[in-house]
Amino acid sequence: MPQTHRIQTANVTKKRSSDWGNSIRGMFGQIAGRYDLMNTLMTFGQDRVWRQCVVREARLPRGGRLLDAGAGTGSIALEARAQNPTADITASDFTLAMMQVGRLRAGGNRIKWCAADALDLPFDANHFDAVTSGYLIRNVADSKRAFAEQYRVLKPGGRLVCLDTSPPGQGPLKPLILFFLKTVIPILGQIISGHRSAYTYLPESTEAFMTPGELAAGLTAAGFQHVRYRQFMLGTMAVHVGTKPER
Numbered sequence: 001m002p003q004t005h006r007i008q009t010a011n012v013t014k015k016r017s018s019d020w021g022n023s024i025r026g027m028f029g030q031i032a033g034r035y036d037l038m039n040t041l042m043t044f045g046q047d048r049v050w051r052q053c054v055v056r057e058a059r060l061p062r063g064g065r066l067l068d069a070g071a072g073t074g075s076i077a078l079e080a081r082a083q084n085p086t087a088d089i090t091a092s093d094f095t096l097a098m099m100q101v102g103r104l105r106a107g108g109n110r111i112k113w114c115a116a117d118a119l120d121l122p123f124d125a126n127h128f129d130a131v132t133s134g135y136l137i138r139n140v141a142d143s144k145r146a147f148a149e150q151y152r153v154l155k156p157g158g159r160l161v162c163l164d165t166s167p168p169g170q171g172p173l174k175p176l177i178l179f180f181l182k183t184v185i186p187i188l189g190q191i192i193s194g195h196r197s198a199y200t201y202l203p204e205s206t207e208a209f210m211t212p213g214e215l216a217a218g219l220t221a222a223g224f225q226h227v228r229y230r231q232f233m234l235g236t237m238a239v240h241v242g243t244k245p246e247r
């Protein structure tokens with residue numbers, strides 16, 4: 001009988017408990033095998049387009065170094081490799097099962113995989129030209145610390161690009177969006193992955209997450225400049241970009 005991980009979503013923007021990371025790791029460990037298929041189905045294949053946007057926004061120089069933090073199965077890292085064949089791409093995550101799936105994907109052997117906590121990155125300061133993340137920040141115990149770590153490992157002038165979900169805004173489509181998030185996704189998750197709780201956590205954590213404006217303010221508070229964001233899929237997805245100031 002697989003163990004289920006019921007994750008409390010309250011206070012997403014505040015510091016979470018110390019065993020939060022273990023719960024998150026357990027949850028992604030369970031769904032790793034079906035994670036990519038679920039993403040494709042839930043987003044009608046659009047997640048690929050958003051990841052392409054993330055990599056373009058990273059503006060990696062030729063032969064540059066990119067870190068994809070919380071890389072999971074490596075979708076952003078693989079896209080970065082496809083767009084920048086000469087680049088040095090590192091994918092880091094603390095769930096080994098996710099990276100094991102990623103390593104077997106086409107091109108997975110051309111990426112450096114690194115087991116690492118996004119809150120304590122094992123890289124030198126000023127090392128990467130760009131740091132990307134997809135759906136990481138909503139899942140970490142402490143978003144301020146994650147941003148601080150990304151800032152630390154970026155070179156001056158380097159770019160942070162962050163893709164994540166956003167809570168549905170007020171508008172005529174809100175009931176439809178909530179129905180999709182709270183009813184369709186958990187049922188799909190149950191059918192495809194066999195782990196409904198992970199796909200109940202997704203809408204709950206999305207509703208409790210920072211708005212794009214709040215996330216932008218968090219990046220500015222972390223020291224990033226020129227912070228801006230683009231929204232997708234009826235405002236439920238956002239790509240934030242920020243630059244570490246030149247010295």
Ligand SMILES: C[S@@+](CC[C@H](N)C(=O)[O-])C[C@H]1O[C@@H](n2cnc3c(N)ncnc32)[C@H](O)[C@@H]1O
Nearest residue numbers: 028070071072093094095098117118134135139
């Ligand atoms: C929703 S998945 C996203 C995977 C991938 N970035 C993508 O775009 O599909 C979130 C990933 O973040 C990882 N993660 C969450 N908190 C983490 C942390 N503190 N350190 C490292 N990885 C973390 C999880 O293990 C999981 O693989």
